[in-house]
Amino acid sequence: MFTTAIAGVLSISAAAVFSYSFLTRIVERMVSLSVGIMLSTSLLHALPEAFESQADTRTLFACLLGGLLAFFLLEKMAILRHSHHHEGDGHHHEHGHDAHEAGKAGWMILVGDGMHNFTDGILIAAAFLANPELGLVTALAIIAHEIPQEIGDFIVLLNAGFSRMRAYLYNLACSLLGVIGGILGYFTLEKASGMIPYVLVFASSGFIYIAVSDLMPQMQRRATLRETVPQVLLIALGIMLVLFVTRHH
Template identity: 80%
Template sequence: MISISAAAAFSFSLLSKVVDRMVSLSVGILLSTSLLHALPEAFESQADTHALFATLLGGLLGFFLLEKFAILRHSHHYEGDGHGHAHGHDKHEAGKAGWMILVGDGLHNFTDGILIAAAFLANPSLGIITGLAIIAHEIPQEIGDFIVLLNAGFTRTRAYMYNLICSLMAVVGGVLGYAMLDRAAGWIPYVLVFASSGFIYIAVSDLMPQMQRRATLRETIPQVILIAVGVGVVLFLTGREH
């Protein structure tokens, strides 16, 4: 709900500078959560190391394929974009993309709920960090979703409410994930590795390329500072535990 509300506020007020900075902060949080906390937590367990690395590889490839199948969200047209279509064609196509995004986000949020449940079962502080990381990386993603929904003809209220309903799928995933993983504690290291593969993939394949488009020194310095802030937040929240 925090992610959806923040994304709506940014989208509806077009605070693009804040969005760009949120991307940099998200990269720091996602990478440090994965590489400095979740993966060590998994590999320090009794799980087979080769199986964990296979899970990491499978997760990275799986997220790559999922992005391929979801390419529609990046290939929609806009009404009046200069393409030679009949009036209303682009908006009709964008409308279908809008509903596809809602379905995809619902499934994505369901998975997030399972990952949060697994992280809390492994360690409460890891669960909090995982929740914060998901909030951070969801905001830029949801901003893009809002733009597509508005282009598809959704009013601001409808776009907000439908996205909010989709976000509640995380609650369903969390409850089911808790029920299943509580009886199968051996799954937790593998789910944590799978979660880490998702965080790493999102940061490296999606967010960091966005940052690379802003290559001037004036834009790079804030990016580096905010990545460091994201890493520092994770280190601060995990320091007492270690």
């Protein structure tokens, strides 16, 4: 699956490049763009594609509910997001506590990212099997979300004592699990095409959950008009981008 490989390499490489530079403002803007892409991919394309299939509507809605709850539990288990501990946060710990915690966080992030990327590969494969244009916008949504997330993870790995090159290579190795997931998903779902609508609904639940519970609250912290206008414009740009890619569908 070339698209899965490209999605992984692009997000990891962009994270490395941005963390080398001072382009934090661009990273913040990526969050707004991600919201537009993820919500429009889910609500305008993946879900309609699933509900237009022969699958039972009530079962699809149950899958959507189950997906939202599953992502909530995954977040609780610190697989999708990781709490970052910093020195000087007002908590009293013994000397070296933070370095030890950072080291553990680095390996936790690699394991979590590997699982996440493997799942993303399956989702991209399902979307491509349903519709090539849907596959493209699904990959686009994943890349848009992964870049800011990978930057955060990259910084944690550096804080955990990884060299820049080592952090990049480990992240790249984790992204290859996305390729494995894509290949496995493609050949498995091709034989069990009846599962595709359910995988699309599950993917949509993940996009919606991440956009609404993770990305939007980040944007709400910047409540000034000067910050709000670019946010709204970038959300609109993300939606238009998805509509442009799928304009013939």
